[in-house]
Amino acid sequence: MNHKQEGTCFVLELAVLGLLKETPMSGYELKKQLSVKLGAFWRVSYGSLYPCLKRLAAAGDLEVEVSPFTSRKKHVYRLTDKGNRLFHQLLETADGHELEQDRFSMRLAFFRYLRPEARLYQLERRRGYLQERLADLRASVRTARERMDAYTIELMDHGLDEREREIAWLDRLIARERRSTEAQPEQNPAEPLSPAQLPQSPRDPRLPAQTG
Amino acid sequence: MNHKQEGTCFVLELAVLGLLKETPMSGYELKKQLSVKLGAFWRVSYGSLYPCLKRLAAAGDLEVEVSPFTSRKKHVYRLTDKGNRLFHQLLETADGHELEQDRFSMRLAFFRYLRPEARLYQLERRRGYLQERLADLRASVRTARERMDAYTIELMDHGLDEREREIAWLDRLIARERRSTEAQPEQNPAEPLSPAQLPQSPRDPRLPAQTG
DNA sequence: ACACCCATGTAAGGTGTTACATGATTAG
DNA sequence: CTAATCATGTAACACCTTACATGGGTGT
Structure with a gap:
């Protein structure tokens, strides 16, 4: 069915x-x-x-x-x-x-096979996703911090920190990607034979909304 | 069998x-x-x-x-x-x-129900484990860095950073645990229902070997 | 002779999610 | 009346690991 x-x-x-x-x-x-x-x-x-x-x-x-x-x-x-x-x-x-996490890491490990716009797109999406998780965590900490014991608080704070760092890391990757994209527009199509092209048009990144 | x-x-x-x-x-x-x-x-x-x-x-x-x-x-x-x-x-x-990761986090969330020595023991073990993973990662980066592309290098470096931070975090938890252990020897046996507090115990840390 | 790496594979079991099926109660 | 939320449950499937079974080659 x-x-x-x-x-x-x-x-x-x-x-x-x-x-x-x-x-x-x-x-x-x-x-x-x-x-x-x-x-x-x-x-x-x-x-x-x-x-x-x-x-x-x-x-x-x-x-x-x-x-x-x-x-x-x-x-x-x-x-x-x-x-x-x-x-x-x-x-x-x-x-x-x-x-x-794992899926994204695996893709990232093969990023060199993607066209730059596709890379940028995936990085932005992952960033948006992490931003949402971060917001969730912040919300649950805000509402429940009073009732949490010291260890749970540590767990939460550590989780917040980790997510923030990961977002910052993605930001660096995104910035770098953009720089190299703008520096040399239309150059390496990631693989001479461009085996699987994204059905997208040349311009218009059309990136997903950013929570932050 | x-x-x-x-x-x-x-x-x-x-x-x-x-x-x-x-x-x-x-x-x-x-x-x-x-x-x-x-x-x-x-x-x-x-x-x-x-x-x-x-x-x-x-x-x-x-x-x-x-x-x-x-x-x-x-x-x-x-x-x-x-x-x-x-x-x-x-x-x-x-x-x-x-x-x-997940198993340990789950335990940590219920740490208040453990005796202080058991907490210390588990924190140290997790630290040792992370230290090993870190060593593995460092080794594989050392041997393969030349052959890795920029994205894989980013992945590795980010992984290294994350693990180092987690170890540092554990070190803080361990230090705090030890301080409160030494501060007030022999008091509450881990479950007289005080909602959020770090209990304590006598001496003899008897900790597992440390990789670092 | 024995140990140890190379090399391939399968069966059973663990651990979980999604989608479905069902129905009561409550708020608008 | 209807939609949402409360509430419980099952069947099918996804995905993986462990332990086992098997055997050739290589070094000592």
Whole structure:
């Protein structure tokens, strides 16, 4: 009845496609690379990774080759054109949870594959989201501070501080992005073949309202 | 074969028992209170909450009373002695994931129910854990910085900063805890119902090794 | 001979959310 | 009357980890 796309929320698939975009690899190698490159904020187990690779290969997003260089079985996965399109789609798509910490971090890790306007758009949206969370927290602190014990107060204050810092950080990223966008209008389309273009027109950022 | 305790990891249970300890409530009310008191770092859906209440009631950790004050059915849950013991057990137990962000925050929110030494112990352990994560991150930045793009570097640096700040915050909490411990040795055993105050205890910190 | 990394995979279980189903009461 | 809020619950699905099962290669 209600047409859900086709399953998962694709943080894992994004990570996998993103790394395989650079270098074809086996599942085992991939896991190691994932923990080197993204391990700071995210990790997977084989129990997720291997089935994911199978799914993607079955869907034609990856090509498998059983490596001839070792006598033991070793599946080397390579990104197909279809897989590359999927990657860009996942990187740009809003799935309703795309602003949450882990999802956003994962996208940010692949920001270089986005066009500058798309980057700016995503940064602004994340900023707006955090601003809302911040407002929520402030509101709940205002109404309940009297009834809170010292530890809860510490928890709240620390949470406020963390969110404020994250917003400030985003502001720096946004400012930098804008500077480089304005400095060289219309230059690097993030990838020579511009595989997945946003359906947007050249100008008019049309950014989401800012709470602050 | 290998005797796992009895199921879940009990973040939800801890939250539920912790709030019901203060006031008996229905599931509906409970959800609202949870979002007011713990919503800053955690949330639940009814789909988790109601089954959890049933489980706890079935196990004898909660007593149910169908409220006579409203004509519509309304189950008011009250903590039993058994439930209170479970609460304290969950609050002190190390389950192998007890140092992760959400788990730790949840415990911290109920710190006033712990003895001062137990508080100090948990704060130190969390600090050690964060210190390790920090070291990991630093190591991976050292080895890979050259090969990282600007956005990944930002992600890493932001992560480093966040962890450092969290450690500094813990240091403040630890220092305060120690001060109040030393200031007034041997007084209230963690639960004579004074709403917001940091209690205390004798000497012998006996703290776990510090990574830093 | 043994240990240890490489390499792939599956089954079971944990933990949670969303969407649905149901209905009473209250405020306008 | 109708909309909102109170109130409870279930089924399906999403997503992940752990523990197990299996076996080749490499070093000592």
